[in-house]
Amino acid sequence: MDDASTAGAVRSAFIPQQEELELNLPRVFASPEEEREHRKQRLAGACRVFGRLGFSEGVAGHITVRDPEYPDMFWVNPFGMSFRHVRVSDLILVDHEGQVRHGRRPVNRAGFVIHSALHAARPDIVAACHAHAVHGKAFSSLGRLLDPITQDACAVYEQHTLHRDDAGAVVIEEESGRQLAASLGSHKAVIYQNHGVFTVGESVEEAAWWFISMERSAQAQLLAEAAGTPRPISPEGARYTRDQTGFPLAGWFSFQPLWDEISRTEPDLFE
Numbered sequence: 001m002d003d004a005s006t007a008g009a010v011r012s013a014f015i016p017q018q019e020e021l022e023l024n025l026p027r028v029f030a031s032p033e034e035e036r037e038h039r040k041q042r043l044a045g046a047c048r049v050f051g052r053l054g055f056s057e058g059v060a061g062h063i064t065v066r067d068p069e070y071p072d073m074f075w076v077n078p079f080g081m082s083f084r085h086v087r088v089s090d091l092i093l094v095d096h097e098g099q100v101r102h103g104r105r106p107v108n109r110a111g112f113v114i115h116s117a118l119h120a121a122r123p124d125i126v127a128a129c130h131a132h133a134v135h136g137k138a139f140s141s142l143g144r145l146l147d148p149i150t151q152d153a154c155a156v157y158e159q160h161t162l163h164r165d166d167a168g169a170v171v172i173e174e175e176s177g178r179q180l181a182a183s184l185g186s187h188k189a190v191i192y193q194n195h196g197v198f199t200v201g202e203s204v205e206e207a208a209w210w211f212i213s214m215e216r217s218a219q220a221q222l223l224a225e226a227a228g229t230p231r232p233i234s235p236e237g238a239r240y241t242r243d244q245t246g247f248p249l250a251g252w253f254s255f256q257p258l259w260d261e262i263s264r265t266e267p268d269l270f271e
Contacts, residue, residue, distance in 0.1 A: 051083030061131035062111030078105035117177030206251035
């Protein structure tokens, strides 16, 4: 999508007609090195955001971004480091064979198995996210998809799937990662039964936003069903809303306020 059509998509989805509009859009990079640094910064920032939102659960959770020069490698947060502490310099580069190409910290085995399978199966995606956020994992135990009971939930309507295996066991075998990737298919999210939510996107920002939005939509549905019987939005209405708010640029754009906040208040993430 070129700059003009990108701006048009954001304008039509979010903004009324306005002259001399200053609109924040994804950057265009002059070199792979410049793009790599940008992706790593956003990865570290997304980890900080996840930590601030309370998505941490001990050593669980991983966000990855594909390297722009070597697409069979990805950057990931270190195993055993708090989301709240991740800096650009802490990130690990690992290839799809499990070899660490940069960094000395350990890599989460489950994170490698899952993310290498996702990146290999989906060359169109740049980033993938998973954390043991409480509402997503609670909802995953129900073995069902999110219902379109709110505008926000409509963003993943018919674009997320359900994966079942041995009661959400720890994923350490490569075949388990491939099965999860197969369940994801061409969608942007998968609910792994008894485990939690996984999201992907064309940018770190997009993948992170879908995760945040799904976590909050799971919370909203659990609350609504505890209070009564929610009335879903019609399939036609849900599809219309999804088309307005669920495209990749919308996910990227929705994450920008969170990026602005974390980058200004925690500048050590750039170290």
